[in-house]
Amino acid sequence: MTGQTIERVTTVVIGAGHAGLAASKFLTDRSIDHVVLERGEVANSWRRERWDSLRLLTPNWQCSVPGLRYEGPDPDGYLTMTEIAEFIERFAKVSGAPVRTSTNVTRVRRAGDEYQVTTSDGEMRCRAVVIASGACNQPALPQFAAAVPVSVEQLTPFDYSDPGQLPDGGVLVVGASATGVQLAAELAQSGRPVTLSVGEHVRLPRTYRGRDILWWMDATGVWDERYDEVDDLTRARRLPSPQLVGTSERATLDMNALTEMGVGLVGRWAAVRDGRALFSGGLRNVFSLADLKMTRLLDTFDEWARAHGHDGEVGPPERFAPTRVPASGRLQLDLGSGEIAAIVWATGFRPDYGWLHVPVVDAKGQLRHDGGVVDSPGLYALGLPVLRRRKSTFIYGIEDDAREVIGHLAGYLAA
């Protein structure tokens, strides 16, 4: 690339998902010249890094971005991956975002009081960078995954598309957040014997008193709680996604539902020893914690409905059966016995900042930022868990965050 001219632009946005496009919308509104660099195509992760049956966890009526909202025939449904990719594509068109697709950012470094951005297409200089490359770039696996016998096939949610892809035989799904419970259910329904390893999790009913649970989260203000009001922000940002699935039946997919489907529940996978998976004996308590937390949340919903006069509009209060503890809690499983043919790791994701040559990533691989204002002048982030509010990672949560973060960026450029 030597000798090639360096392109100048005021602001570079990295990633053309809903977060990067929302940043672009507010930059355009403020007439700040910018480009949106996208390694693949618009909504790339939704197109290439998700399994076939996945639908959004948020209902369609809640699906909105700045200047565009869902106006289709099924407000209570949940978008498929094709539909959400189309929605984000439409957002890019409507907002006229200056997206450059197939442009991979390989390095960002500080250059004087600017940033030098190296892409698969050349070099750029800019005063500000908005990182909107997502929080789920890589599956996070425990170290002991390396100790699993080679006879057992291992998949991450990035590899998984549908049950037919797995070998015949038993499947061990690891992790009981939204991903783990959805894949465990789908694999059990395909006729495979499924064991699910369950650590701390967030239990929620799909609907409560006749409304989608996310309606309650929104209406009561839980989703709007700001990052600087949250009691323990580190914990809030690490919270696993709730046990929800988007289906036309609006079905609840909690541990009891999985038990009824024949899924065997075991504790958190703690270690591999002599070819055996060893599970925690603390399953009962993670159930208690999740049950208690869910009940407390529903109590606050009931109080809110009473205090704000909504009792007449919604159904009567409901309470759900405690999570049933399996009679024979297995503590270990011989991975060499043939009982388990495949393992699906639903143990979470982490962002990839390998390209970011600015010292703003902490020891745990997370960006150091204060509500999206990264610890380096002119560097910003969007679309990370509880970035500025609890709803930050939801599609409709981006608008408030992007408006405020781009407001700060504009102030920085003007200073």
Place this chain on the structure above:
Amino acid sequence: MTTVTNGVNVQALLDARDALRGAPEAAQFTWRASARWNHGVHSTINVQSFFGLGQEQTHLEESVFEADHPEVFAATDKGITPIEYLIVGLASCLTAGVASVAENRGIQLRSVEATVEGAHDIRGILGADSDVRNGYNDIKVTFTIDADASRQEIEALVAQSQKRSAVFDALTNPTNVTVEVA
């Protein structure tokens, strides 16, 4: 919030959490116990020193424990059995957790009692049946708590104390153990 007086210095614990977040080396503790065989299956265990916060530390006083087996094991019963020491640890750890969490949540405790029962099939240690494990098959802890709190709040105290308990973790999760001859 009314002032509660369970006697746990929660502020010191919260301060330590903040301080150690950025200083993981100082958070590395080593706990020690040394056992001396007396006679039969009776031994005496001394505990006084430990390492932590980057230096050697000592308890205010040395503690001495007798361990033995009961007469039904044809032993001298000069102390409790080693496996009973495990449930001593569990009961005290969870009880300390309940007090700490209650203090932090502003819940005044009047009384806390924990009863622990560990189900143990001794055919394992006797080698009478190789399918039976040596250790506990099941442990049950029952708390009786009198406090200024609802049943739901008390259940949450007990759940949180398990979540943050060192002994609960040590018993429910595998731990690497190295035993060697000096």
